[in-house]
Amino acid sequence: MGNESHSRNSSQPTWMGVRDAIHTRILRRDYGPGARLPRDEELAGEFGCARTTVQRAMRDLQDRGLIERRRKGGTWVRHHPLTRATFEIPVxxxxxxxxxxxxxxxxxxxxxxxxxxxxxxxxxxxxxxxxxxxxxxxxxxxxxxxxxxxxxxxxxxxxxxxxxxxxxxxxxxxxxxxxxxxxxxxxxxxxxxxxxxxxxxxxxxxxxxxxxxxxxxxxxxxxxxxxxxxxxxxxxxxx
Amino acid sequence: MGNESHSRNSSQPTWMGVRDAIHTRILRRDYGPGARLPRDEELAGEFGCARTTVQRAMRDLQDRGLIERRRKGGTWVRHHPLTRATFEIPVxxxxxxxxxxxxxxxxxxxxxxxxxxxxxxxxxxxxxxxxxxxxxxxxxxxxxxxxxxxxxxxxxxxxxxxxxxxxxxxxxxxxxxxxxxxxxxxxxxxxxxxxxxxxxxxxxxxxxxxxxxxxxxxxxxxxxxxxxxxxxxxxxxxx
DNA sequence: GAGTGGTCTAGACCACGGC
DNA sequence: CCGTGGTCTAGACCACTCG
CATH class of the missing domain: 3.40.1410.10 (Chorismate lyase-like)
Known part of the structure; x- marks a missing residue:
């Protein structure tokens, strides 16, 4: 399930650790394209962390174009992950x-x-x-x-x-x-x-x-x- | 001081409100290019919010290339704000x-x-x-x-x-x-x-x-x- | 109306890195 | 060493939006 390289220790998951774990599940199609993810609170329970930590992980996945989130609608795996490219325009x-x-x-x-x-x-x-x-x-x-x-x-x-x-x-x-x-x-x-x-x-x-x-x-x-x-x-x- | 259009009401500043306020100060050169900003905690006190809220605002300004943050080093206004352009590469x-x-x-x-x-x-x-x-x-x-x-x-x-x-x-x-x-x-x-x-x-x-x-x-x-x-x-x- | 994500708080501890 | 930002928690309330 991913080697959790971002976690400080096993008792306190970091948001990056949670993010990577969820990312891995998406890559492995445990959460396939178009699927709905569990509620933040549920995932927080599973990972043994606060809901805030799941939120932080989810925001990152959203910024990377892998998931979509809507109030009341829940969290969904995008059918096609967005490819976003960021360029720096220099002075x-x-x-x-x-x-x-x-x-x-x-x-x-x-x-x-x-x-x-x-x-x-x-x-x-x-x-x-x-x-x-x-x-x-x-x-x-x-x-x-x-x-x-x-x-x-x-x-x-x-x-x-x-x-x-x-x-x-x-x-x-x-x-x-x-x-x-x-x-x-x-x-x-x-x-x-x-x-x-x-x-x-x-x-x-x-x-x-x-x-x-x-x-x-x-x-x-x-x-x-x-x-x-x-x-x-x-x-x-x-x- | 910016009209705080992002705040819900005067007693509870939102992170966007704090962000806009700080952004305005940078634009008006209250915090000029290369200047060091007050510590998060100090700003939290000034805005009457939790330090977490200032952090959220700061992360956004950092993502937009306006400031640089370093542990121990503090928060600094970039000499030249970065211009970052994000393009979506479609399927x-x-x-x-x-x-x-x-x-x-x-x-x-x-x-x-x-x-x-x-x-x-x-x-x-x-x-x-x-x-x-x-x-x-x-x-x-x-x-x-x-x-x-x-x-x-x-x-x-x-x-x-x-x-x-x-x-x-x-x-x-x-x-x-x-x-x-x-x-x-x-x-x-x-x-x-x-x-x-x-x-x-x-x-x-x-x-x-x-x-x-x-x-x-x-x-x-x-x-x-x-x-x-x-x-x-x-x-x-x-x- | 009600379920879900979004945000805020107050406090604690951690980690990086300048002095 | 120690100041500063980074993160985590537990709980509360809010806002959007789907059915």
């Missing part, structure tokens, strides 16, 4: 410097304009209005590392109007001066245009990973940015 | 059917062979040995939806040798017969080859998103699969 300067490279930044274009429809698509109900567009390159050892096309909301962050974005990236300024409480992400492949290829220093029509991020504070739009990575860029996750 | 049949399409499957190639080096790179210390390679198309309304190039470990899952993979996808068989307890993911952009373009029914040299997954059970390799999506495929996440 660009930090990522570059952690690779032992010198970070650099170069402003390409800046103007106030009306965002095109495909950008507005990220904004939900947010009213259409002119925004500050900033296109810039992030460099590693003086070579292009990432290209970003960003739209900034001057209504939400008026201070941006006074920042010299040729010296400091909007990314960096925002990290230090404007927190967010919501972030939408979109990830897809993109064939670079001739213009983008020139800026990035890659072959024309190369395939690159695009990361689109839209951030908000208290339901007010801050910025939407489309980031083009180098063709060899990979996102890694271990579940 | 293919389910994903297709949820879009209202008919799911289909077509085996392209199957053979036992030695996996090439770039595939072995996903296997860590796992010994090199012949594996079952399966290339197949997943269809939506009879049109190509995804292409997968998969390597299966016959040592770990001998039963696979007897499965007719021209009728049922390895994906589906594995979901029903072989659970995993570890999954490594890798995500990148790829320019399709002429061969892949022909199979997928897309223009040659098109950019597509590739999802590589390697799964394990009790430290034994199960399978490694490289999935090519359609050019318009996007992964979405809301943090």
């Amino acid at each position: 660009i300067r930090q990522e570059v410097e952690e690779k032992g490279c010198t970070y650099g930044y170069q402003l390409v274009h800046q103007a106030v304009a009306m965002p095109p429809l495909e950008v507005q698509a990220n904004f939900g109900n947010w009213p259409t209005e002119p925004m500050l567009q900033v296109q810039a390159l992030h460099l590693a050892d003086h070579r292009p590392y990432m290209y970003e096309d960003r739209w900034l909301c001057l209504q939400t962050v008026p201070a941006l109007g006074t920042v010299d974005l040729s010296r400091q990236s909007a990314n960096e300024w925002l990290v230090h001066h404007q927190h967010y409480d919501r972030c939408d992400l979109r990830l897809y492949a993109h064939k670079v245009t001739a213009h983008e290829a020139g800026l990035m220093g890659v072959a024309s029509a190369e395939a690159v990973l695009v990361l689109e991020r839209t951030t908000w504070i208290e339901s007010r739009l801050i910025t939407s940015v489309r980031t083009l990575t180098r063709p060899d860029y990979q996102l890694l996750a271990t579940t | 293919i049949r389910q994903e297709v059917e949820e879009k209202g399409c008919t799911y289909g499957y077509q085996l392209v190639h199957q053979a036992v062979a030695m996996p090439p080096l770039e595939v072995q790179a996903n296997f860590g210390n796992w010994p090199t040995e012949p594996m079952l390679q399966v290339q197949a198309l997943h269809l939506a309304d009879h049109r190509p939806y995804m292409y997968e190039d998969r390597w299966l470990c016959l040592q770990t899952v001998p039963a696979l040798g007897t499965v007719d993979l021209s009728r049922q996808s390895a994906n589906e068989w594995l979901v029903h017969h072989q659970h995993y307890d570890r999954c490594d993911l890798r995500l990148y952009a790829h320019k399709v080859t002429a061969h892949e373009a022909g199979l997928m029914g897309v223009a040659s040299a098109e950019a597509v998103l590739v999802l590589e997954r390697t799964t394990w059970i009790e430290s034994r390799l199960i399978t490694s699969v490289r999935t090519l999506t359609r050019p318009d495929y996007q992964l979405l996440a809301t943090t």
Whole structure:
């Protein structure tokens, strides 16, 4: 039944021990796909622990997408366990410097304009209005590392109007001066245009990973940015 | 101080209420980047709740990448909050059917062979040995939806040798017969080859998103699969 | 209405790790 | 060593939701 490697001693089960025991039962189909698990209280009795401990174990299994829990409905084994992948999106300067490279930044274009429809698509109900567009390159050892096309909301962050974005990236300024409480992400492949290829220093029509991020504070739009990575860029996750 | 929208009433703070209050203080730089927070017990006293409740709030802030906690070291505001994105990787049949399409499957190639080096790179210390390679198309309304190039470990899952993979996808068989307890993911952009373009029914040299997954059970390799999506495929996440 | 999970408490002990 | 977070308990009440 699992070797209980997480328990401190036999008389006091840990939540990890309980979790592993239940996980094992799911893997062995003692609790098969779609099956209903015993009530927390019952399991607590079986394992000789408090109901809180079972709860802690169950929350972990739920976070991992193995079970579903509903008040009154009880706990159920998912028919198909969810595969959830968590990626960490790094701060660009930090990522570059952690690779032992010198970070650099170069402003390409800046103007106030009306965002095109495909950008507005990220904004939900947010009213259409002119925004500050900033296109810039992030460099590693003086070579292009990432290209970003960003739209900034001057209504939400008026201070941006006074920042010299040729010296400091909007990314960096925002990290230090404007927190967010919501972030939408979109990830897809993109064939670079001739213009983008020139800026990035890659072959024309190369395939690159695009990361689109839209951030908000208290339901007010801050910025939407489309980031083009180098063709060899990979996102890694271990579940 | 935040409007405590998560508290049931003023006399009994909820962990979400406490979390939001602390979050607000971080946003307002009452607890600035790199600062140390008061001990849990102290905060519990301030909020008039049990230490357990503060713990629950802190764990959530930690999961969201806003703070770091260490025994004896205390709780600290991260200099740069982590941006974590969680994506759900769907079961293919389910994903297709949820879009209202008919799911289909077509085996392209199957053979036992030695996996090439770039595939072995996903296997860590796992010994090199012949594996079952399966290339197949997943269809939506009879049109190509995804292409997968998969390597299966016959040592770990001998039963696979007897499965007719021209009728049922390895994906589906594995979901029903072989659970995993570890999954490594890798995500990148790829320019399709002429061969892949022909199979997928897309223009040659098109950019597509590739999802590589390697799964394990009790430290034994199960399978490694490289999935090519359609050019318009996007992964979405809301943090 | 009633069964089930979700949360809170007060107190205890443990484990990690900085000093 | 000893301060701090991590976990466990036993019991209580609450909130959601299914039948």
